[in-house]
Amino acid sequence: MRSTAEPAAAAATRDAANVVALERLTSADPVLVAVGPAGDVVPGFTAETILTSGAPLPWEAYTGGQRRAIVGGVLYEGLAATADEAEERLAAGEIAIGACHDLGCVGSLAGIYTASMPVFVVENRAAGNVAFCNSFEGPSRKRLNYGVYDDDVRATLRFLQDVIAPVLAEAVRLTEGGIPLAPIMRRALTMGDELHSRNTAATLLFARALFAPLLDLERRLPDEVREAVRFVSDNDYFFLRLSMAAAKATADAARGVEASSVVTAMTFSCREYAIRVSGLGDEWFRGPLPTLEAKLFEGFTEDDVELMGGESVINETVGLGGFAQAAAPALQDYQGGSVERMVARNLEMYEIAVGEHPTLRIPALGFRGVPVGIDVVRVVETGITPTLDIGVAGRMGGQIGAGSARAPLECFEAAARAYAARYDGAGVEARPNASA
Amino acid sequence: MRSTAEPAAAAATRDAANVVALERLTSADPVLVAVGPAGDVVPGFTAETILTSGAPLPWEAYTGGQRRAIVGGVLYEGLAATADEAEERLAAGEIAIGACHDLGCVGSLAGIYTASMPVFVVENRAAGNVAFCNSFEGPSRKRLNYGVYDDDVRATLRFLQDVIAPVLAEAVRLTEGGIPLAPIMRRALTMGDELHSRNTAATLLFARALFAPLLDLERRLPDEVREAVRFVSDNDYFFLRLSMAAAKATADAARGVEASSVVTAMTFSCREYAIRVSGLGDEWFRGPLPTLEAKLFEGFTEDDVELMGGESVINETVGLGGFAQAAAPALQDYQGGSVERMVARNLEMYEIAVGEHPTLRIPALGFRGVPVGIDVVRVVETGITPTLDIGVAGRMGGQIGAGSARAPLECFEAAARAYAARYDGAGVEARPNASA
Numbered sequence: 001m002r003s004t005a006e007p008a009a010a011a012a013t014r015d016a017a018n019v020v021a022l023e024r025l026t027s028a029d030p031v032l033v034a035v036g037p038a039g040d041v042v043p044g045f046t047a048e049t050i051l052t053s054g055a056p057l058p059w060e061a062y063t064g065g066q067r068r069a070i071v072g073g074v075l076y077e078g079l080a081a082t083a084d085e086a087e088e089r090l091a092a093g094e095i096a097i098g099a100c101h102d103l104g105c106v107g108s109l110a111g112i113y114t115a116s117m118p119v120f121v122v123e124n125r126a127a128g129n130v131a132f133c134n135s136f137e138g139p140s141r142k143r144l145n146y147g148v149y150d151d152d153v154r155a156t157l158r159f160l161q162d163v164i165a166p167v168l169a170e171a172v173r174l175t176e177g178g179i180p181l182a183p184i185m186r187r188a189l190t191m192g193d194e195l196h197s198r199n200t201a202a203t204l205l206f207a208r209a210l211f212a213p214l215l216d217l218e219r220r221l222p223d224e225v226r227e228a229v230r231f232v233s234d235n236d237y238f239f240l241r242l243s244m245a246a247a248k249a250t251a252d253a254a255r256g257v258e259a260s261s262v263v264t265a266m267t268f269s270c271r272e273y274a275i276r277v278s279g280l281g282d283e284w285f286r287g288p289l290p291t292l293e294a295k296l297f298e299g300f301t302e303d304d305v306e307l308m309g310g311e312s313v314i315n316e317t318v319g320l321g322g323f324a325q326a327a328a329p330a331l332q333d334y335q336g337g338s339v340e341r342m343v344a345r346n347l348e349m350y351e352i353a354v355g356e357h358p359t360l361r362i363p364a365l366g367f368r369g370v371p372v373g374i375d376v377v378r379v380v381e382t383g384i385t386p387t388l389d390i391g392v393a394g395r396m397g398g399q400i401g402a403g404s405a406r407a408p409l410e411c412f413e414a415a416a417r418a419y420a421a422r423y424d425g426a427g428v429e430a431r432p433n434a435s436a
Numbered sequence: 437m438r439s440t441a442e443p444a445a446a447a448a449t450r451d452a453a454n455v456v457a458l459e460r461l462t463s464a465d466p467v468l469v470a471v472g473p474a475g476d477v478v479p480g481f482t483a484e485t486i487l488t489s490g491a492p493l494p495w496e497a498y499t500g501g502q503r504r505a506i507v508g509g510v511l512y513e514g515l516a517a518t519a520d521e522a523e524e525r526l527a528a529g530e531i532a533i534g535a536c537h538d539l540g541c542v543g544s545l546a547g548i549y550t551a552s553m554p555v556f557v558v559e560n561r562a563a564g565n566v567a568f569c570n571s572f573e574g575p576s577r578k579r580l581n582y583g584v585y586d587d588d589v590r591a592t593l594r595f596l597q598d599v600i601a602p603v604l605a606e607a608v609r610l611t612e613g614g615i616p617l618a619p620i621m622r623r624a625l626t627m628g629d630e631l632h633s634r635n636t637a638a639t640l641l642f643a644r645a646l647f648a649p650l651l652d653l654e655r656r657l658p659d660e661v662r663e664a665v666r667f668v669s670d671n672d673y674f675f676l677r678l679s680m681a682a683a684k685a686t687a688d689a690a691r692g693v694e695a696s697s698v699v700t701a702m703t704f705s706c707r708e709y710a711i712r713v714s715g716l717g718d719e720w721f722r723g724p725l726p727t728l729e730a731k732l733f734e735g736f737t738e739d740d741v742e743l744m745g746g747e748s749v750i751n752e753t754v755g756l757g758g759f760a761q762a763a764a765p766a767l768q769d770y771q772g773g774s775v776e777r778m779v780a781r782n783l784e785m786y787e788i789a790v791g792e793h794p795t796l797r798i799p800a801l802g803f804r805g806v807p808v809g810i811d812v813v814r815v816v817e818t819g820i821t822p823t824l825d826i827g828v829a830g831r832m833g834g835q836i837g838a839g840s841a842r843a844p845l846e847c848f849e850a851a852a853r854a855y856a857a858r859y860d861g862a863g864v865e866a867r868p869n870a871s872a
Contacts, residue, residue, distance in 0.1 A: 190766040191628045191637050201627050204640045208669050218654045233644050329799035330626040339800055363765035
């Protein structure tokens, strides 16, 4: 399916480079090594930093729930006393809005990080790089990352910061060496998770890994230990932030492979979807927002849906989520569709991936490895874009459902053009119907 | 497919009776209420009782691994000093060999119970009846229930009796009201378990339910709590004995429904498969041993296989195991076969079941309820017998693999004849090719 206009030598160079990127993606060894405040543990994070999802935009471009979430972050951090003051300081550039990805972080939905928020620190022991993700906010539909900031949301964020994070930090410290996440993720794929919109098994396996250290903390922190056990046990999505940090640590290791056309990050803001490509440096290739098939909670309609950002698609970047949907038949209940469609979508992803993961495997597909390493060239050639399992926010804020989205082709076309321009290919041609 | 020779009135009576049996099978509410020594908690269990799997046989009929296991039980309980003495006392009838099912118990493989062995006490809150199962012996391939008794096996049984059981008993006591098993089982079916040969998720969910009470016991029993956390966490089959006790408590509630042709127990010894039917009292209808397709551990061949009994097929009796195989694609790795065959076998079971479970459901089948209530009439009419997920023992003792077995048609034919004789049916006729 390669364009005949492309020199064979360029294709061979790209294939070789993509093998290197694939090897980095599949050999990653993410380990949770610490839990601490973003301002303390994330290099470059200042007291006035607010991170949010998506390729960077000027402050005035943020709208709706993502804008409200940024303002909420400013208020939570005490950088302004009122929403108006927050908007003024943001407009004046006194508070720096950053892109999560640029500081090694990944944001869920609106993806707000402030300096005092606790983050999970995940080290990729295979490559030595580190990535971060903040914590799941709990089961309430109203959450800061879904564009809501009120007394309840603040109370939950404080509880995470003051009660849950310190005891988890102590527990991780007691493990000496941290908690390896790859074995949990491998196992969870055999237990009905696809590790994006379903993390039920992974959360249980992670909780089990915490049992022994939490027992050892019982006498020192009796109440906190019980709160942590309850919080981790009651929230099936708890592990999502760990799988995101693991995926970021994995994808980052594949950055900067000369001539590789493999995607190393996908993200969206309230305005744009964007991707980065291994051999194309730090440039974001931007396109329109993804299209969505959602299952909404009772009482909501499609008119209520608002895309307010999201970087949990880092998981799809490394072969999870939509790329492992066949592992998670129970997900149909949450995000709609049927098992047959989920399997079909999953199989389609093999068309655009450069390889299959040797250890992350899908029992329902005869233990076939998940498709991994999205190749922008293959995406453009086939017209197949990544399928994404995402949570869905509402215009009024809060979660209103979940669904299956499709990344826009335009980002991949832009990246493929840049790739051809840089790497001597005569151009990667889309199939006639690819953009249709 | 009903035999035209059968009066319509008899069929209508049977259908109505089977609805009652089905309702009892599907409304059960099994709760783990206690853990204690069989001699203390099982009514009718004496100091000289040894229970074993299968419809009762005279002592001289027990051979191979099941015979060795019975002797091992006698030695473990201190009822004889040597194997020879044990054999003499058994032959003399000084030690009573009983069928597990007759005391509300169910045995795994050879299924040995002695008075001092701890058992799980499971109450079916919907019907008020109680059932029991003893504990998983741990990961060693050498286990008493697999026909081995030596110093290692004895040490493990003592560890269960002296360390694990007492702390679990305390933990269950602390829950006040016990641990409901139905929610765990429902959930586990959405997480890749079929709750017979795969109990990975259920074990984790059960461990999670124990963690809060174990935390509360940490100061009183620090070492025992840690041992219990380790034992339950490290043994993915731990929950099997709880699902067996739950299944027994469920199936027993459906016994004695006048005119019902629903199976309420299946069991096998080293010699025979046998079933009981709701409307036919306590009679065992006996037939040959099941046929088996096994995946054996490295180094073993089919010649090494020995059927030495098994009552874990109580799980199939209530719609689990082979009747829920489509829920557990990862099982192909353990017992062989392919996802496609597992799904096909599972679908076949709907042909012989009187209904579908309202809450035990299979995501991969679009959340269809598991087939439940095996109807001996349908089995004989279709020639389809229950598919069974079982562990496989070796002639030298110990586990040598796992596989998918088929119950023999003869038991069902015998039961159908008895049913016709008792309930005025002109006879239930097998399809011409049914026995072929």
